[in-house]
Amino acid sequence: MIAPIRPVARSPRPRTERSGVRKARRWVARSLLDPAHATPYGRSITTRGVWPAVGWMLFVAAFYLWHMLRERFDVF
Amino acid sequence: MEVLLQIGALCSLAAMIATTMIVGRATVRFFELRFADPLSTIVWQGAAGLLVCGNLFAYLGLVDLLYPSVVVGFTVGVNLLACIRIFWSQARGIAEADEFAGNSAAFPAGDVAPVLRGLLFMGAAVALASSLLGALAPPTAGDALCYHLELPKRYLQDHALTHYPHSDNSTYPLLAEMWFLWGLAVEGPVAAQLMHWYCGVLLAGAAYVLALPILGRPASLVAAAVAMLTPGINNQMTAPLNDVALALFTALAVAAGLDGLRSGVRSRFLLAGAMLGGALGVKYTALVFVAACGGLIVSAAWWTPERRRFFIQSTLSAAAVSLLVAAPWYARSAYHHGDPIYPFLSGVQAAASPPSPIDGLPAGGPKTFPKSKTPLGRSPTVLLTAPWQFTMMPERFGGRSHQLGPLFLMLLPLVALLPVGQRTTMVPLLLVAATYGGLCVFLRQNVRFLFPLVPLLSVVVAGVLALVSAWAVRPRRIATCCCAAVALLLFAVPAVRMRDQAAVALGIESRESFLVRREPTAKTAEWANAQLPPDAHLLSQEQRAFYFDARLTRERIYRRTHDYRARAAIEGTTLGETLLMQGFTHLLLAEGEGSNPASYDDTLSRAVERELREYPQRAPVLLAEFHSTADGLGRRYRLLSLR
Numbered sequence: 001m002i003a004p005i006r007p008v009a010r011s012p013r014p015r016t017e018r019s020g021v022r023k024a025r026r027w028v029a030r031s032l033l034d035p036a037h038a039t040p041y042g043r044s045i046t047t048r049g050v051w052p053a054v055g056w057m058l059f060v061a062a063f064y065l066w067h068m069l070r071e072r073f074d075v076f
Numbered sequence: 077m078e079v080l081l082q083i084g085a086l087c088s089l090a091a092m093i094a095t096t097m098i099v100g101r102a103t104v105r106f107f108e109l110r111f112a113d114p115l116s117t118i119v120w121q122g123a124a125g126l127l128v129c130g131n132l133f134a135y136l137g138l139v140d141l142l143y144p145s146v147v148v149g150f151t152v153g154v155n156l157l158a159c160i161r162i163f164w165s166q167a168r169g170i171a172e173a174d175e176f177a178g179n180s181a182a183f184p185a186g187d188v189a190p191v192l193r194g195l196l197f198m199g200a201a202v203a204l205a206s207s208l209l210g211a212l213a214p215p216t217a218g219d220a221l222c223y224h225l226e227l228p229k230r231y232l233q234d235h236a237l238t239h240y241p242h243s244d245n246s247t248y249p250l251l252a253e254m255w256f257l258w259g260l261a262v263e264g265p266v267a268a269q270l271m272h273w274y275c276g277v278l279l280a281g282a283a284y285v286l287a288l289p290i291l292g293r294p295a296s297l298v299a300a301a302v303a304m305l306t307p308g309i310n311n312q313m314t315a316p317l318n319d320v321a322l323a324l325f326t327a328l329a330v331a332a333g334l335d336g337l338r339s340g341v342r343s344r345f346l347l348a349g350a351m352l353g354g355a356l357g358v359k360y361t362a363l364v365f366v367a368a369c370g371g372l373i374v375s376a377a378w379w380t381p382e383r384r385r386f387f388i389q390s391t392l393s394a395a396a397v398s399l400l401v402a403a404p405w406y407a408r409s410a411y412h413h414g415d416p417i418y419p420f421l422s423g424v425q426a427a428a429s430p431p432s433p434i435d436g437l438p439a440g441g442p443k444t445f446p447k448s449k450t451p452l453g454r455s456p457t458v459l460l461t462a463p464w465q466f467t468m469m470p471e472r473f474g475g476r477s478h479q480l481g482p483l484f485l486m487l488l489p490l491v492a493l494l495p496v497g498q499r500t501t502m503v504p505l506l507l508v509a510a511t512y513g514g515l516c517v518f519l520r521q522n523v524r525f526l527f528p529l530v531p532l533l534s535v536v537v538a539g540v541l542a543l544v545s546a547w548a549v550r551p552r553r554i555a556t557c558c559c560a561a562v563a564l565l566l567f568a569v570p571a572v573r574m575r576d577q578a579a580v581a582l583g584i585e586s587r588e589s590f591l592v593r594r595e596p597t598a599k600t601a602e603w604a605n606a607q608l609p610p611d612a613h614l615l616s617q618e619q620r621a622f623y624f625d626a627r628l629t630r631e632r633i634y635r636r637t638h639d640y641r642a643r644a645a646i647e648g649t650t651l652g653e654t655l656l657m658q659g660f661t662h663l664l665l666a667e668g669e670g671s672n673p674a675s676y677d678d679t680l681s682r683a684v685e686r687e688l689r690e691y692p693q694r695a696p697v698l699l700a701e702f703h704s705t706a707d708g709l710g711r712r713y714r715l716l717s718l719r
Contacts, residue, residue, distance in 0.1 A: 024379060049493050050551045057486045057558045060467075064482040065565070067468050071476075 079583030081266075082212055088263035089270040092255075095151050096125030098158045103128055109347065112288050119281035123328050126275070126321075127354045127401065130254040134404050137237035137254075144232055147261035188298050188538070189545040189556050192563070199567030200301035203310040204277070206570035210314030211273040212581035215265050216595045216707070217315040221620040223248075224316050225265055228257035229622060239412045242634045244419055247412050249405035251357035252318035265622070266587075268316050275321040276313035280304040282327035283531040289335065290501045291539055299531075299538035305566045306530050308478040308523060311573065318358050319478075319527045325355035326365045327531035333369065333394070334504055337376070342390055349394030353401025360417055361516075361525055366398075368512035372504060450521045462517045466526070474522040477573075481566055484533050486559075487540045494543055502539060505532045596674075596704040597623055600664070600713045603700050608662065608715075615655060616664035617676040618713070628664065631680045641683055650694045651687045652718040663696055663716040669703070670710025684716065694719065 100121030104111075111117045132150075136142050187193070215225060223245035231237055240246040252272070259268030283303035287296035304310060312320045329351035336344030352369075355362035370391075377387040406416040415421045451472050452458045452465060463485055465472070470479035491499060491506070509532045516525045544555045576594070579585035591598035601623035604612075612626035621628035634640075640654050655663070665681050668674040687695040696716035704711045 050547055053490045053493060054551045054555050054558075056489060057555055060482055060486040061558050061562050064468060064562075068565075071471075 078580075078586050081587065082581065082583045085212060085263050085266040085270060088259065088267040089274065091151055091155060092258060092262060092267070092271065093122070093274055094158070095154045096129055097121050098125070098154050099128050100125030107343070107347075109343065112285075113293075115281065116285050116288060119278055119285050120328070122274075122278045122281070123324060123351065123354070126255060126278075127251075127325075127350065129258065130251045130354075130357070131401065131404070133254040133257060134237065134251070137231055138404065138408075140236040142231055142235045142237070142257070144261040147232075147258055151258070151262060187294050187545060188541045189552070192541060192545075192556050192559055193298060195560050195563045195567075196298055196301040196305065199563050200280070200304040202567045203304050203570045206574045207273055207276065207310045207313040208270075209581040210311075210570075210574045210577050211269050212266060213314075213577035214580070214587045214591050214595070215269050215316055215622070216591070217317060218620060220269075220316045221595075221597070221622040224253055224318065225256055225260070225268060225622045228253050228260050228268070230627075231257060232261055237408070239408075241412075242629045242637075244633060247405075247409040247418050249357045249359060249402065251354060251405070252321045252359075255321075256316050265316075269314070272316050272318075272320060273313045275324050276304070276309060279309065279320055279324045279327065279531060282324055282331065283534045286327055286331045286334075286505070286531055287535040287538055289338070290498075290505075290535060291542070295538045295542045296535075298541060299534045302483065302534040302537050303531050305481070305483070305563065306534075307481050307566060307569045308527065309530055310570045311477045312524075312527075314574075314577075317524075319524045322355055322359045322362060323527040323530055325351045325358060326362065326528040329355060329365075330369065330505070330508060330532065333373075336390060337504075340386065342393065345390040345394040346397050349397030350401055352394065353398035355528075356398060356402035357405055360420065361528075363417070364515045364519065365508075365512055365528055367515060368508050371511050372507050375507075450518075452517070452521055454518050458517055459514055462513075462521070466521075466523055470523045474524050478523045480523060480526060480530065481562075483537060483559075483562055483566065486562065487537045488533060490540045490543065491536055494539060498539060502536050505535055509533055591623070592706075594706050595623065596620065596706045596709070596711050597713070598706070599704065600700075600702045600715065601625075603702070604664075604715060607699070612661045613659055614662045614664045615660045615680070616666060617678075617680055618664055618666040626662075629660070632677050635679065650691050651683055652694060652696050656718050661718060662699075663714075663718065665712075665714040665716065667712045667714075668710060669712045670705065672705075672709055674709035674711045 097118070100123070103124045104117070104121055109120070111120050133142065133147065136146065188196070215221065217224075223243065227240075227243070227246055227250065230240070237250075238246075252275075255271040255275075256268035259265075259271050280300040280303045284296045284300040287299035291299065309320060309323075329348045332344050332348035332351060336342065336348060352362070352366060355365060373387060373391050377384045377391075380387075409418045410416040413419075452462060467480065467482055467485040470476050491502065494502070509529045513526060513529055516522075541559065544552060544559070546552075547555065574581070577590075580587060580590040588598075588602075597618060597620045604614075605623075605625045608626050610625070614624065614626055614628045615631050615634065616628055617631050618628070619630055621630075638658065640651065640658065643649075643654050649657075663680065663684065665684060666674075666676045667678065667681055668676055684696060696718050699715045699717055701715075702713045704713070
């Protein structure tokens, strides 16, 4: 008779080893302690998000200039 | 003659800078500290020299040895010793070479577009030169004449760090005022003002030091230029205030702390502690910065248990050093007021007690966190709107002259587009900046208090500018033109601002005529200095006391503890007799007048008017009257003699 296959009881992972906590700890370690272990720098710069960024820059600059003109050049 | 005075001020500045560099170099060598490159070394030596010299003068003041001759002798002596050492080394053929630790940014940023880089560097040079010309004009800033220069002047006269019970500021941290005292002793108020200009130059260097391990050298120079171009920074460099000095020390504290975290070298934390101690010695706002940095350290210690012990030990070491450096100021305040951060703890305590029957203020001290200082309120949503409001409407938050400019609001959101590795290295700066900025928004909404963010955020802005240069052609050109237009505006601001001060800065106009034109109290002070006896003691609503030789007590602060009107009524004496018994000899009544009047409390003026009506034979005698619209506000000054 073949013994029934029982699922192997998985040992519960310790609280501190939950994936979210582990990720947060690795993120803090990368940002503060050792940036050389961060993800590689060589990720290519995509154009996604570039045009909204350009739009934001133009908006802020234009609004600031308009506000300054409204105050009659009294920036100083 | 005027040109000679200006040359004298510049030579005095050169001597003081040389002294700080010599003392700083000796300090750095004593502690065997090595920095990345020659420019970083100069910045660290300058800051260390300022810290050591300022604390030296403070200790001299605590032991009643603060004589101008001692201060000048120290300056001359240090420079002479350094010259002798240089000649001796050269005669012996001994070459003293500095060793550098080298710099290697983990993720160096690319170059900023040449056009933009050139504009930023040119703008920074224009801002530097314009602010130098502005700093060569006699000081006229209100706060400077109230206590930043007035207190050092009094300390030099008393040869000690005397406590003035009717001056709330006299127990503040006064490290920056020790440098102004140095300038006053060596040359005068212009040299004192130039010391804050020097702090601004070092602040740009601090932005470079912060950026170097993150962005590499080319982009770090851009970060320094961005810091110099900030309108509030190059404006404050023309006045003897202390916000730029605070930003200098907080930036260097963060630089040393991050270096310690990366390298694991404990001496860097001690250096961070010393810089933080310097910041605590400059202004109480540094306590908020300590809280912001502390949050970062606690988070790092919590999430990295393998290095928790190292963090705790290093943080305790840094805290001990910072307390040691800043101790004289807080101990002095605790000794005189029972409150180490007077008036803040006293103000919080007094706010719970009933108001004083004398003037309605909380008994025992001024309000410390009044609602009037937070125009946006204190709800959590303020954090979302504050960056926009502070950038676009700085006149609501301390004045347009202290604004940070639009560059930060324009470019900081683009940090999300940075490559992950580079963005990660900037996270500590952003965390500290966000925490400090958020706390400031809830405590006191003033643009000047955000100056410690400038070097931190300049690093991020430089990284974003390098990113922009790597974009495709069309968005790169549009973004570069937009940034160039803003840069042009930013370097026009200081150039146009100094047009009123250029003549006196270049020696074409005399300092006296400039003061008559720009300083409301100039004519009154000139008359008072010529006519009043040397031991005269004035009671006045005016706080701009620096140009008066006689002692001047602020009436509002005096009235907090001495209700002279009630005492006169109880004792059956006149106002003049009561004030004479309390040590005053004259009154300087200050009132607003005209279509744009200055704002003064009129309690003293009303009391004098009543006295003139009821006791005309015994009322104070009018000696002189002056009118001024020097700063655009109408004022009337009346000097009266008590009898």
